Amino acid sequence: MSRETDLEALMRASQSGDAEAHRALLQHLSVRLRSYFRNRLRRSGAGADDAEDLVQDTLLVLHTKRHTYDGSSPVLAWTYGIARYKLIDHLRLNARALRNVQIDDMDDLADVDRYEAVDTSRELHRALETLPRHFRLPIEYVKIEGLSIAEAAARIGMTDAAVKIGIHRGMKKLAALLSEARP
Known part of the structure; x- marks a missing residue:
């Protein structure tokens, strides 16, 4: 089963309490998620265990938040959106992985099969460019490049506290800009 209409039917049945449909939905999505995470983590040097942990984390969110799915987007796009956030959180928590991901490769992190709705990297870069320097540089240096607060402060010429505030x-501001950009 790979047709979006089949997935939507399973999701609706799952939301109505059909345990078998819910199990089938999660089983189908787990195959896609496993491939998604393995492909993206390969670049960062993470192993299959990390991919499996992310699959399970994402399935848990899908299970607990399925009631929030409203049908306004395809099930796969909704699923990959959740997976993308799980992946980003994982990369943030694992600095070794983040250091190995080039900012130009962020396009690949946002790839959601043929259902890619937003080019996250370009959208993020555009939004970052609109921020004032005292917000933009701390985010670029600490969140994207992986510098410590102290290293970023020294590079920018700000205090550690100012970098944290920035x-x-x-x-x-980025969150507000990005949420405004989405339909």
């Missing part, structure tokens, strides 16, 4: 406020 990141916090800049991320809030």
Whole structure:
């Protein structure tokens, strides 16, 4: 089963309490998610265990949040959106992986099969460019390049506290900009 209409039917049945449909939906999605995570983690040097952990984390979110699926987007796009956030969280928590992912490769991290809705890397770069320097540089140096707060502060010529504030406020502005950009 790979047709989106079949997945949507399974999702609707799952939301209505059909345990068998829910099991079938998660089983089908786990195959796609496993491939998705393995392909993206290969570049970062992470192993199959990391991919499997991400599959399970994503399936858990799908299970607990299936009631929030409203049918306005394809099931796969919704699923890959959740998976993308899980992957980004994983890469942030694992600095070794983040250091090995080039910013130009972020396009690949956002690839959601043929259902790719947004080119995340370009959207992120555009949004970052609109931020004032005191927000943009701390985010670029700490969140993207993986520098420590102290290293970023020295490079920018700001205090550590100012870098932390810049990141916090800049991320809030980025989130607002990115949410406005989505339909």
